[in-house]
Amino acid sequence: MSLKDSLSKVLIIDFGSQFTQLIARRVRELGVYSEIISHKKIKSKLDKKKIRGIILSGGPLNVYQSKKVKFDKKIFKYNIPILGICFGHQIISKELGGRVKKARYREFGLAKLKRLRKSKLTKNFFKKSGSNNVWMSHADEVTKLANGFKVIAKTETSKFSIVENSSKKFYGIQFHPEVTHTENGKIILKNFIFSICSIKRNWSLKNQKQILIKNVKQVVGKSKVICALSGGVDSSVVAKLIHNAVGKQLTCIFVNTGLLRKNEETQVVKTFKNKFKINLIYVDAKKLFLNKLKNVSEPENKRKIIGNLFIKIFERYAKKIKNVKYLAQGTLYPDIIESKSVTGSQTSKIKSHHNVGGLPKNMKLKLVEPLRLLFKDEVRKLGLELKLSKEIVLRHPFPGPGLAIRIPGEITENKIKILQEADDIFINSLRQHNLYSKIWQAYAALLPVKTVGVMGDNRTYEYMCLLRAITSEDGMTADFFNFSKEFMQLVSNKIINNINGINRVVYDITSKPPSTIELE
Numbered sequence: 352m353s354l355k356d357s358l359s360k361v362l363i364i365d366f367g368s369q370f371t372q373l374i375a376r377r378v379r380e381l382g383v384y385s386e387i388i389s390h391k392k393i394k395s396k397l398d399k400k401k402i403r404g405i406i407l408s409g410g411p412l413n414v415y416q417s418k419k420v421k422f423d424k425k426i427f428k429y430n431i432p433i434l435g436i437c438f439g440h441q442i443i444s445k446e447l448g449g450r451v452k453k454a455r456y457r458e459f460g461l462a463k464l465k466r467l468r469k470s471k472l473t474k475n476f477f478k479k480s481g482s483n484n485v486w487m488s489h490a491d492e493v494t495k496l497a498n499g500f501k502v503i504a505k506t507e508t509s510k511f512s513i514v515e516n517s518s519k520k521f522y523g524i525q526f527h528p529e530v531t532h533t534e535n536g537k538i539i540l541k542n543f544i545f546s547i548c549s550i551k552r553n554w555s556l557k558n559q560k561q562i563l564i565k566n567v568k569q570v571v572g573k574s575k576v577i578c579a580l581s582g583g584v585d586s587s588v589v590a591k592l593i594h595n596a597v598g599k600q601l602t603c604i605f606v607n608t609g610l611l612r613k614n615e616e617t618q619v620v621k622t623f624k625n626k627f628k629i630n631l632i633y634v635d636a637k638k639l640f641l642n643k644l645k646n647v648s649e650p651e652n653k654r655k656i657i658g659n660l661f662i663k664i665f666e667r668y669a670k671k672i673k674n675v676k677y678l679a680q681g682t683l684y685p686d687i688i689e690s691k692s693v694t695g696s697q698t699s700k701i702k703s704h705h706n707v708g709g710l711p712k713n714m715k716l717k718l719v720e721p722l723r724l725l726f727k728d729e730v731r732k733l734g735l736e737l738k739l740s741k742e743i744v745l746r747h748p749f750p751g752p753g754l755a756i757r758i759p760g761e762i763t764e765n766k767i768k769i770l771q772e773a774d775d776i777f778i779n780s781l782r783q784h785n786l787y788s789k790i791w792q793a794y795a796a797l798l799p800v801k802t803v804g805v806m807g808d809n810r811t812y813e814y815m816c817l818l819r820a821i822t823s824e825d826g827m828t829a830d831f832f833n834f835s836k837e838f839m840q841l842v843s844n845k846i847i848n849n850i851n852g853i854n855r856v857v858y859d860i861t862s863k864p865p866s867t868i869e870l871e
């Protein structure tokens with residue numbers, strides 16, 4: 352039996368919410384193991400022995416569309432505490448004799464929650480005033496309580512915002528305690544897990560590392576693995592993790608796409624080949640990528656072309672090393688949730704991240720993606736646990752398609768060169784002014800717009816450079832960073848004075864949502 356199977360856990364039943372992984376992560380932050388399963392698969396997969404609590408997630412469906420909502424009602428008979436969040440709250444009410452309808456007043460964003468009654472679930476949750484800001488996102492509401500339930504809290508427009516059947520240990524909440532916008536949201540999860548489910552702490556990064564290494568060993572066996580190493584945080588952590596698990600069975604392949612940051616290729620080879628002594632093949636594919644991307648402007652096409660080329664190159668090199676069966680990738684949860692759902696429930700597509708949506712259907716190698724259920728900050732902690740240097744682990748994220756998605760429109764060699772220089776100046780300035788570590792991700796982009804300027808006494812007609820710097824917790828949401836005017840002036844001057852081809856610098860002041868972090 353693997354370590355994973357021996358742990359008591361909280362089972363999260365996913366109905367397709369964008370926040371399902373966030374719930375799992377909050378539970379793990381509390382030191383308790385959690386697993387997610389799609390609502391469609393509960394029947395076939397449920398092993399009740401180790402489940403100490405069940406959380407039903409939110410989701411985009413309506414509970415009254417019963418054909419679409421596949422759900423095994425047996426969970427109410429298991430004698431296991433259940434917490435329903437948003438849609439989960441509504442489905443508990445509907446299944447146990449209550450009523451759910453389209454809400455007269457929809458609630459999106461912050462709402463004021465008022466305490467009506469004491470509950471184990473809300474111990475230490477409410478502020479002294481008995482009222483907290485909570486984050487709502489729903490268009491349906493519970494209009495009649497299920498049998499044996501009482502109301503614990505309400506908002507102005509939603510009568511049943513927290514409900515409980517304390518004897519059965521069933522709880523429903525209309526708001527989202529897992530998002531940081533809900534004041535003290537974590538306390539609700541804490542109370543549910545420790546006071547109501549009586550689970551003991553059993554989860555830390557150390558045993559997460561052990562589980563991942565063990566799983567890789569089990570899956571890979573004696574076969575060989577190749578790893579798509581980019582030198583970024585995710586692929587570096589994957590390479591080190593797999594190297595720890597299967598040593599020399601691993602060969603890393605580093606593809607120089609020509610779409611990398613300045614001097615990146617030299618740094619990667621130095622670190623992994625020389626320092627970590629990991630088998631590394633360097634592939635110079637600059638011309639190939641540039642040719643395939645010629646005259647391509649559409650973002651999804653760019654991503655698909657890059658993804659397909661990557662895989663073809665891996666397959667070609669895999670043939671050269673005998674007995675390669677697996678391709679390891681640093682795919683993270685946010686990459687997956689924005690392309691397709693991790694558990695098979697319904698979420699909407701935003702863009703095809705190159706290492707997920709871009710994969711060709713007839714790919715011959717099997718994938719190993721040990722980080723696919725983790726968020727960026729969890730991966731960073733894991734990297735430190737694996738003894739990777741802080742310099743690698745704390746590096747800003749860099750997307751697989753590289754500079755291609757930071758040059759909207761057509762990509763040329765000249766544009767790439769200009770952008771590499773601009774980006775290098777920006778990032779070095781951040782380091783020099785001790786700003787790098789305060790920012791989650793920063794980069795320069797080259798806009799396909801030429802504008803008129805004046806330098807010396809001459810008219811110029813050059814490209815525009817866009818700078819983006821954001822703060823974020825996990826890349827799912829982001830806010831732009833507030834620079835001082837002096838710093839922005841300094842960077843703008845440095846870029847324009849040193850780079851031929853740029854005569855204007857602009858700063859991106861949009862958050863995510865509504866924008867995404869990258870331009871394409």
Ligand code: XMP
Pocket residue numbers: 654685686689702703704705706748749750751752792826863866867868869870871
């Ligand atoms: P977006 O633009 O979707 O970016 O808000 C969220 C985070 O993901 C990175 N990103 C990618 N990473 N392959 C990757 O490995 C991709 O295709 C890709 N697209 C975006 C982005 O840099 C940010 O950190």
